[in-house]
Amino acid sequence: MSAAALRSAAPLALARRRRPLGLAIGGAVALLVILVLGVAAGSVAVAPGDTIGILASRLLGLDVPRTWSSAAETIVVELRLPRVLTAMVVGLGLAVAGATFQGLLRNPLADPYVLGTASGAALGAAIAVILPVRTLVLEFGLLHGLAFAGALAAVFVVYRLSRVGGLSPLTSLLLTGYAVGSLLAAGLAMAMYVSGAGLRQIFAYLLGGFDASSWLRLATATPLILGASAFILLRARALNGLLLGEEAAAHLGVDVRRERAVLLSLGSLVTAAAVAVSGLIGFVGLVVPHVVRLLVGPNARLVLPLSALFGASLMVVADLAARLLGEIPVGVVTAVVGAPFFLYLLRRTRSGYEV
Amino acid sequence: MIRFERMTVAYRGRPVLSDIDLLVGVGERVALVGPNGAGKSTLLRAAAGIVAPVAGSVELGGEPIARLDRAAIARRLAVVPQQATLPFAATVEEVVGLGRLPHEDPFRGHRPADRAAVAAAIERVGLGHLLGRDARELSLGERQLVLVALAVAQAAHVMLLDEPTVHLDLRHQVEVMELLVDLNERDGTTILAVLHDLSLAAHFFPRLVLLDRGRVVGDGPPAEVLAPERVREVFGVDPGLVRTATAT
Numbered sequence: 001m002s003a004a005a006l007r008s009a010a011p012l013a014l015a016r017r018r019r020p021l022g023l024a025i026g027g028a029v030a031l032l033v034i035l036v037l038g039v040a041a042g043s044v045a046v047a048p049g050d051t052i053g054i055l056a057s058r059l060l061g062l063d064v065p066r067t068w069s070s071a072a073e074t075i076v077v078e079l080r081l082p083r084v085l086t087a088m089v090v091g092l093g094l095a096v097a098g099a100t101f102q103g104l105l106r107n108p109l110a111d112p113y114v115l116g117t118a119s120g121a122a123l124g125a126a127i128a129v130i131l132p133v134r135t136l137v138l139e140f141g142l143l144h145g146l147a148f149a150g151a152l153a154a155v156f157v158v159y160r161l162s163r164v165g166g167l168s169p170l171t172s173l174l175l176t177g178y179a180v181g182s183l184l185a186a187g188l189a190m191a192m193y194v195s196g197a198g199l200r201q202i203f204a205y206l207l208g209g210f211d212a213s214s215w216l217r218l219a220t221a222t223p224l225i226l227g228a229s230a231f232i233l234l235r236a237r238a239l240n241g242l243l244l245g246e247e248a249a250a251h252l253g254v255d256v257r258r259e260r261a262v263l264l265s266l267g268s269l270v271t272a273a274a275v276a277v278s279g280l281i282g283f284v285g286l287v288v289p290h291v292v293r294l295l296v297g298p299n300a301r302l303v304l305p306l307s308a309l310f311g312a313s314l315m316v317v318a319d320l321a322a323r324l325l326g327e328i329p330v331g332v333v334t335a336v337v338g339a340p341f342f343l344y345l346l347r348r349t350r351s352g353y354e355v
Numbered sequence: 356m357i358r359f360e361r362m363t364v365a366y367r368g369r370p371v372l373s374d375i376d377l378l379v380g381v382g383e384r385v386a387l388v389g390p391n392g393a394g395k396s397t398l399l400r401a402a403a404g405i406v407a408p409v410a411g412s413v414e415l416g417g418e419p420i421a422r423l424d425r426a427a428i429a430r431r432l433a434v435v436p437q438q439a440t441l442p443f444a445a446t447v448e449e450v451v452g453l454g455r456l457p458h459e460d461p462f463r464g465h466r467p468a469d470r471a472a473v474a475a476a477i478e479r480v481g482l483g484h485l486l487g488r489d490a491r492e493l494s495l496g497e498r499q500l501v502l503v504a505l506a507v508a509q510a511a512h513v514m515l516l517d518e519p520t521v522h523l524d525l526r527h528q529v530e531v532m533e534l535l536v537d538l539n540e541r542d543g544t545t546i547l548a549v550l551h552d553l554s555l556a557a558h559f560f561p562r563l564v565l566l567d568r569g570r571v572v573g574d575g576p577p578a579e580v581l582a583p584e585r586v587r588e589v590f591g592v593d594p595g596l597v598r599t600a601t602a603t
Contacts, residue, residue: 244440253429297446
């Protein structure tokens with residue numbers, strides 16, 4: 001066999017790299033279309049033309065001739081728009097956090113929840129449900145507050161505990177995250193066991209959803225998620241250096257200890273804000289960065305912004321599907337779509353990690 | 356220039372290098388040789404500022420390395436590790452491109468000058484035919500060449516290499532050695548390389564530093580450092596196994 005034939009027969013299925021600018025423009029257009037569809041569709045359908053008209057008149061202040069009812073306007077502006085935008089921001093945040101944790105931990109199986117945020121948030125939410133206290137500050141109940149605090153507290157504990165012992169920092173972080181997560185899961189199981197009538201509410205939180213979105217909650221979570229994501233994007237260099245390992249990153253000018261602490265904090269902040277408003281929605285943060293890497297390669301300068309774009313679109317579509325299927329939990333939709341896709345990714349990813 | 360002054364490095368209280376006094380001048384080409392566990396790799400890590408000495412000091416270009424931040428060190432000094440691992444698929448070109456990290460624009464990433472440096476490094480190391488391949492699927496030797504190309508792209512005045520030829524076949528061993536000589540003589544890059552193959556070291560390097568149990572026990576031209584009685588004493592083998600033709 002000739003050398004050329006050998007080469008073509010060899011299983012080098014590295015997908016051809018796509019142009020990042022084209023992907024960005026295509027992704028942005030797709031996101032706009034998806035947003036309009038997300039606002040138009042639902043149990044009460046509003047014609048896409050009317051939807052655009054309402055959005056143009058209310059958001060852009062344009063003088064559009066009114067062809068719609070005031071009920072349609074209320075549905076679009078007060079219910080659908082905050083819901084769709086919340087899904088967009090949460091999808092963006094989870095995808096960016098996923099790309100960050102995968103790069104930081106140098107682990108393709110990492111997701112935004114890997115260092116205890118998910119179990120911390122879940123336990124916080126469960127405790128809020130079983131506590132006989134009901135408060136509401138700026139539309140935020142105890143559930144949102146304790147979920148946010150629980151997520152951040154869990155990561156903080158994992159980070160502090162991982163800094164002792166002789167393991168490499170990365171292995172230690174992952175194993176500590178697993179151990180603390182298991183402990184919190186036991187707490188969650190206990191809380192669910194004693195929750196009685198609150199069980200359904202805890203379940204709804206664990207599966208995630210956007211049916212309870214509001215403008216005020218959106219306005220609180222958005223600056224946190226977008227702000228922290230922007231800071232992560234500015235540190236893409238560090239994530240690129242870490243591609244070849246922590247020592248290699250140091251040789252390439254990355255202050256590994258500092259970047260690890262900063263990126264861990266920012267990624268956890270994004271995740272905590274996302275899970276506080278939407279519950280635990282899986283697979284978006286795991287799968288989206290992999291798809292983007294398949295298209296443009298591992299450069300974090302491209303992976304982070306494109307993951308943000310695709311994660312936002314995917315979450316709006318998932319929420320739309322959940323609504324059209326009769327308000328099933330969004331987490332069920334993302335798992336049903338994401339798990340098979342992840343298996344497909346695993347199959348086409350060959351083993352052999354070393355360079 | 357790298358200067359070690361009365362440097363002692365210890366891991367968990369156990370000294371690995373003791374009382375090292377060594378100067379690698381600007382434009383020198385030095386091979387670090389010695390048996391396994393002599394402290395060669397640790398000496399490189401100390402020179403790169405990755406491990407801090409418990410006593411004594413390390414200077415890079417006249418400045419204490421402890422006072423330089425990682426970015427400043429990376430612009431002056433490139434390191435070729437024995438191996439590295441990649442968590443995600445990356446092409447050879449993308450991996451070599453990481454060498455530009457210390458130079459790239461913090462906001463815009465690679466500029467034309469960076470892309471040119473990457474292309475030149477790939478060409479110089481002879482990896483053009485592997486350009487778009489997944490670096491994780493290459494042979495051990497090819498991966499080692501990728502790491503050498505990455506360091507070439509980094510374009511630092513000093514290059515440290517940790518056994519750069521260990522997985523290479525004979526032809527590639529010679530090619531890497533010739534590349535190091537070329538980088539040294541044509542570009543003026545200071546080279547400090549850990550080498551296991553004494554014949555290769557003696558042939559391509561004008562100065563050898565012999566380490567044994569954490570101490571410098573020989574420093575000078577190959578014929579002097581690899582004198583038969585010393586090879587027998589340090590390596591415990593028949594000195595006839597080592598040909599010490601001096602560098603030409």
